[in-house]
Amino acid sequence: MKKLFLLTFFSATLLLTGELTAQKFSGLDKSPADIASYPTSYKESDKAVRVIYSRPQLKGRALSELAPSGKVWRTGANEATEITFYKDANVGGQDVQAGTYSMFTIPGEEEWTIILNGNLNQWGAYSYDNAADITRIKAKTSTDSENLEAFSVAFKEADNGADMVMGWGTTRVEVPMSFSMEQ
Template sequence: MKKLTVLLLVLCTGLVFSTDAVAQKFSGLDKSPADIAYYPASSKETTKAARVIYSRPQLKGRSLAELAPVGKVWRTGANEATEITFYKDATVGGKTIKAGSYSLFTIPGEDEWTVILNNNLHQWGAYSYDSDADVVRATAKASTDSDELEAFGIAFDDEGNLVMGWGTTRATLPISY
């Protein structure tokens, strides 16, 4: 009987400690959830040329100019700086970009946005942005759309151009692969 009591005590103690050891608290849902855009977008096309990982801030009654000020370097989304990966060499702004991953920043403007590919990855926002690590600066044409986007979005069009949209603003960066 003594052995059975000791065995039960050991087992119960082990269960208590093992349950506490794996307990994990998770934070709530991110208010600017992460998203990914691929080119080509079709899941039937397994050979991808590019991927963008970014977070999607919401307007929530605020203006685009308030959240992505004209003339200032912007992280192009929320949270960590947006990251673009080219799976093969590409041409951006007339310059050949080697396959690899880059941080993607923008400088919004009225008629055009400056798009910046930067070698420094894993940056939080644009707080530590360093222009010395820029690989290329290219021009994206800004336009207006009748559809209003509450959440910032990035997509590739059928030709592989990068399209960024928020509110009624759209900025299109020509890319060739």
């Protein structure tokens, strides 16, 4: 009886003093993670490629301020973007084996360089090591009349596979991809 009394007393004391609380969660991430995949339908389980990235916002800032021309950029926010090829692929004319890679970019005025890097689990581009680059692909830029506040990645059907389209502000970068169907 004494043990039950003590247990009840301490439990009530903790609840009243606020020392015993539920898990506290930090505020929402300002650059929430997103996933883009091809095929794009959620009903299609046999994916060829998937990109996991965070979506930074312009918030009145210039794209060139957040993703400076000529400098390696993490291609999103927070952790470095990761791209998984579930099938061997040809990306912008370069053969890429199935696997998961960090994806960085070097923005430019007329083209961006897309970098697939073998080092995973990186925060931003702070520890980027070009010695781990698997390949670099050049992709032309274009402009669109629609202004995207959040950096976005999407896939669209193409003749021999899909184009990965990255967009932010009015800038668009398309990277053609085709996939080995034998896997």
